[in-house]
Amino acid sequence: MVSITINKKTYKGCENWGEMPCSLASAIFTIPMPETLKEYYKVSISGDEELINKYLLNISDTDQFKTFPEYYGKIIQVMYGMSDKEVDKIPVLQRCLIYEKYCMVFVLGLHWSPNMEHIDITEIECDGETLIIPKERIVLGVSVPCPDENTETFAEAADLALNYDRFKGGKYEVAPNLISIFCRPKGEVYNSVKSLERAEKLKDVKMDVVWEVFFCLNEFLIMREVRDLTFLINQAESKKKWQHRLRAFLRLGGTEQY
Numbered sequence: 001m002v003s004i005t006i007n008k009k010t011y012k013g014c015e016n017w018g019e020m021p022c023s024l025a026s027a028i029f030t031i032p033m034p035e036t037l038k039e040y041y042k043v044s045i046s047g048d049e050e051l052i053n054k055y056l057l058n059i060s061d062t063d064q065f066k067t068f069p070e071y072y073g074k075i076i077q078v079m080y081g082m083s084d085k086e087v088d089k090i091p092v093l094q095r096c097l098i099y100e101k102y103c104m105v106f107v108l109g110l111h112w113s114p115n116m117e118h119i120d121i122t123e124i125e126c127d128g129e130t131l132i133i134p135k136e137r138i139v140l141g142v143s144v145p146c147p148d149e150n151t152e153t154f155a156e157a158a159d160l161a162l163n164y165d166r167f168k169g170g171k172y173e174v175a176p177n178l179i180s181i182f183c184r185p186k187g188e189v190y191n192s193v194k195s196l197e198r199a200e201k202l203k204d205v206k207m208d209v210v211w212e213v214f215f216c217l218n219e220f221l222i223m224r225e226v227r228d229l230t231f232l233i234n235q236a237e238s239k240k241k242w243q244h245r246l247r248a249f250l251r252l253g254g255t256e257q258y
Helices: 022-030 035-046 049-057 061-080 084-088 092-111 151-162 170-182 192-201 207-251
Strands: 002-006 009-013 123-126 129-132 137-139 142-144
Touching (some): 035 092
């Protein structure tokens, strides 16, 4: 944990993803990021120094000294459990320093990509149960993620994944549900009622576990999307061939058509 002292009072916050519960990640993501700051981060991630410098020159004083610090204050408040009055007492410069040193890495990770390595865990402990994280299997020389999952689990997960934007906390709000769909005790068949009950118990699962499961599930969802797309393409090609045959048939004379 990280300790910071403001106005002679000490607050504790997360130092790494392994200390951040999923519920906190969802709360951070819920805070609306100023569009100007979001665009600046996007430009910074691109690594184009000339573009970054050009964008910095166009950031207004209002953004720099009011809009951004207000956002920083909200992030600090959520991460360190402060009250409105306590945050209001933090000067602008100190807010910027605290945010950049202790908070920004988490904000960037939640909105774009986390700065952590693949930890390759195989199971999760949840209320006395050991939940197995599905792993890939090599089938005929091809890597197949989540090979034992059926259409029902995929449909449930895909439905959540396609509707991330409808949740204020984004995918972090539904992460416990996604984990509970795929991660089950060994040999347990997916059951929607059990899955929902388990999701409630997983709300405070740590973010290093969430990232690990997301990595696995993204591979699975992408693989299924590719399969579905291939099926649709094949269907379209088949329909196109049928239409060509129909048009050729209609060009024939009456006897040939008969």
